[in-house]
Amino acid sequence: MNILVIGPSWVGDMMMSHSLYQTLKQQYPNCEIDVMAPNWCKPLLERMPEVRQAITMPIGHGAFALGERYRLGKSLRHQYDMAIVLPNSLKSAFIPFFARIPIRRGWKGESRYFFLTDLRSNKKDYPMMVQRYIALGFEKGQIPNAADLPCPVPYLQIDAVAQQHTLKKFEKQTALFAQRPIIGFCPGAEFGPAKRWPHYHYAKLAEMLIEQGYAIRLFGSAKDEAVGEDIHHALPDTLRPYCVNLAGQTSLNEAVDLIADCVAVVSNDSGLMHIAAAVQRPLVALYGPTSPTYTPPLSDKAVIIRLIEGGLMKVRKSKDSDQGYHQSLIDIQPNMVFEKLIGLLAKA
Template sequence: MNILIIGPSWVGDMVMSHSLYQTLKQGYPDANIDVLAPEWCKPLLARMPEVRQGLSMPIGHGSLALSERYGIGKSLRHRYDMAIVLPNSLKSALIPLFARIPLRRGWKGESRYLLLNDLRTNKRDYPMMVQRYTALGYERGHIPDAQNLPIPKPYLNTQAAQIAQTKQLFAAQLAAAEQRPAIGFCPGAEFGPAKRWPHYHYAELARRLIDIGYSIRLFGSAKDQACGEQIRQALSDAQQPYCLNLAGQTTLNQAVDLIADCHAVVSNDSGLMHIAAALDRPLVALYGPTSPQYTPPLSDKAEIIRLIEGDLIKIRTSSDSKEGYHQSLIDINPEKVLDKLSILLTEA
């Protein structure tokens, strides 16, 4: 059986989708699984052995581009027996229809009744995103309920030689701290500062870790570079050589290798948090307005800190501080994070 997955467009969602690919391989051991997703996803997909290949999705997130979707669908005809559509939008279901894939499976969303012929309507029975992804790996009538649904943990393959090669590319930056075990910080957040632990808390945690012999690696995209500099510049001149701002300097593939090389990671709720979990790194995950009930890190080595209860609060910038940080994250003090991190490091 050949299966086409219409993949998600966000890092964390792509990592969580690996639970589906593992489930499909358990149910269809001889299946070939291809994933149609943005070009940047390919390094992640290449680290998932259940995926045969990643196919580049050239249409940007949110764009209809009907004629382009038709052209992509036409090029995929006669190649697949089943398609599984992970995004909930109507437009995401068009390519499998245009490709004339016989079985087209997905959750109800945006009036997709005519586009999907294996439409699942009980999404609310599966409160976690990874449950919703995984449930799509089962045939209708054979889906375990949420309490009994096996969730294979996402993982990303790494190789020691590749990690060493990546470290060599950053040898100049890593040189001063090479003899110290590294702790990764992921201080960015895609949807604004309300999801971020304050930079001054990260800086205080960095001070304490550096003073006891660790180095710090700051990860993120180019737009997180300024946040990383805020953290680094808050340190003393003597401490700064042991805090490396790699935000915006690495490819996603290189970031995966350098996170895999860290002894532990501290992260906001973000895509890099899910990468750290999939790399089986000891992880302290910091939540505020977002809820770990929906998208927790899928790892036995993760400690979640959230001081408020309830579901997702849809907010990008908070009025609780001039920087836009949410009070629930401001209230997580560095001592609490260090305590959790110390336990994880001791166990590791």
């Protein structure tokens, strides 16, 4: 059986989708899985052994582009027995429909009844995003309830030789680290400062860790470079050599290799948090308005800190501080994170 998965467009969601691919291999042992996703996803999919190939989705996130979706679907005809559509949008179901794939499976969403042959409507029975992905790996009528649903943990393969090449590339930036063990910080978040732990808390934590003999790598995309610089400049002059800002300087592949090289990671709820969990790094995950019930780090080496109750809060901007930070994240003090992190390191 050949299966086409229409994948998600975000790093964290892509990482959680790995649990589905593992489930598909368990349910259909001889299946071959191809995943259609944005080109930036390829480094992650290439590290998932269950995936045969990544097919580039050439259409930008949010673009309708019906004609291009038709042409792409037509080019995939007679290649697949089943398609699984992970995004909830109507347009995400077009390509498998145009490809005439016999079984087209997905959750109910955006009036796409006509386009899916195996439509699931009980999404709310599965409170976690990863559970919703995994449930699509089962035949209808054979899906365990949420409490009994097996959850394979996402993981990424690390090639030791490739990792050494990555470490060699960035050795000048970390030359002053000497033999200090390295802690990774992931201070960015997709939707801005309301989902970020304050930069001054990260800086204080970095100061505490450097004084204990650690060094700090800051990770993120180009748009996180500024917050990385805020953290770096908030450190005392004498400690700055032991903190390097790599935000915007690494490819996704290089970030995976470098995160895997850290002894532990501290992260906001972000895609890099899910990568840190997937490479089995001891992890302190910091949550505010987002929900650890819905999208937790899937690792037994992770500790979550969240000081408020309730589910996902749809906060895009916050007026709780001049910098836009949310009060629930401001209230997480550096000493709380330090204690949890040291506890994880002691266990490791």
